[in-house]
Amino acid sequence: MRRAAAPDAPVTAELEHAAERAARWRGFRLALPSFAYLIVLFAIPLILVGVYSFASRSRTGAPELSDWNLDSVSKLVDSTVLAIAWRSTWLALLTTVVCLLVAYPFAYYIATRSPRIRNLLLVFVMIPFWSNFLVRTYAWKVLLGADGLFTKVGEALGIWGQLLFTLPAVLIGLVYGFLPFMVLPLYAAIERLDWSLVEAARDLYASGWKAFRKVTLPLSRPGIIAGSILVFIPALGAYVTPDILGGAKTVLLGNHIVNQFLAARNWPLGSAVSMAIMIVMLFATVLYFRTQARTL
């Protein structure tokens, strides 16, 4: 921050520049630890993954850093990879849609309570985070298994049987895991809403449902978009949930990448798939911010 010069002491342009430089340098020094952390643990590994994508695969599986080629990149359009990408994408989309449908009424309910109850309900949303994600996923494995409560209920109702190691099991796990990421931005958007706008709509002959469609829903759009991104992106790259609940039959992008690195020992292909996902997500995010900037 630059301090305003006293009116009776004119500051020369030169002095002002020096002050600005000093301020910039001070900010940089404060940010230095974070910079160092991000460079060493994020930027360098990311660059390595990018470089590996163009390396060739040696007999031991480690990337050969001398023989550069586009083999791995061209394998991205292989039918296997494309099929996995397609399955991952629609499962991530489905997860996002289900999360949205479940989270919106819930977020709306929370946002319209009194502040005390509101905070209590928000704590309930956060409670699952207090235990490890892996542990919670294993809990779902038990619930969805042959003797699990979820399976027993489904069998008693005659609607579903054992879902473990199927795509629906993965969907249930993903929705469960990412629901808070949808609830919180939606809550924030709805809570900010100016309710007199809804009253104005009602005053202008809108029924309760019409007022919701024409005012509440469009005005909570930032929350819908933010929540969708927060769910879709991690769902697309999910590894733990499909691995534990989906079994070997339902390979998704996350598992495919892990398989390339650990089982197939094809680091270049694993790197190429990782980079491709990241680039697609980057474009999606940029697109999102572009549209946001336009509407606001």
Place this chain on the structure above:
Amino acid sequence: MVDRRAAVALTAVTKRFGEVVAVDSVDLEIRDGEFFSLLGPSGCGKTTTLRMIAGLEVPTEGSVSIFGEEMGLLPPNRRPVNTVFQNYALFPHMSVAENVAFGLKMKRVAAGEIGERVAGAIDLVQLTGMDDRRPSQLSGGQQQRVALARALVNRPKVLLLDEPLGALDLKLRQAMQLELKDLQERVGITFIYVTHDQEEALTMSDRIGVMNEGRLLQIGGPEHIYEQPANRFVAEFIGETNFIDGVVSAEGEVALADGSVVRAHTRSGVGSKVTLTLRPEKIHLHPDGAPIEEPNRLRGVVKRRMYYGDSLYYEIDLGVAVIDARQENAPGVQRFEAGERVIATFDPGASEALTE
């Protein structure tokens, strides 16, 4: 019981929020085509009253009827009224034209007619050419006009306005006051106007209802309310006034604590304790010893003089009370200094004897 001409009738309407009584058994009839103001300090229940007419609140007790039709639990979208909200409540995600068209669209008016009426309403509030702007691109005054157009385009039988000028600066507010009054006369719609600004209420209204602590204290024309306040609160809330305690000694006469008797408008029997209300501008000051014929003469000493540009205010110690007197800053009006002895006179019709 309900007058056929009554646009809105409230019968024994009470609204409680938990323990709090926001509106306390209000009876009110608003005539068709009049500009009616509900005036009172914040928290007096005027906005709650308006919201009950709009259907945004449901009365705890009593009934609201609009043109003889009992409203009961009818939701706002099925009432023949529209509201101009305090902070306009314009839809930020819609253009000016879309905002104005909203009510007509909800009522499923034909597209061609919507276009015509929206254009007409936008012209009416002098925002021609602004159709495609977003509310955020408009000034406060322009937003206010959009809110008006959005309500008026529906041709409601009654227009409810909740402190519509509160967010504007003084100059704009005064200009809008005239414009609103003018508009109301042109469209001929009943306006119910909620405000805490007494000047606004006095200049625009045909009639005013003064509220405090949930009760409707007095209903009447601006002059009636100002000149003949029903009680101490009304006298004090509207304009400035002085209070002098006394006892009614005969009809039209009040004896003050020092034994002097003044003539005033009395409404209670001989012997009742009253408070005289006397507006500062109704008092004339004369130098001590001047020959005076007027019946109401009170001797006092100038304590302080305050200069207001167009006028001077004198704080005068009468012995029985300290009062403010306003004298025009005009040629021929005598000035007094602090410490000077003066005689204050006023017309018998200028003072009301209030029984709390």
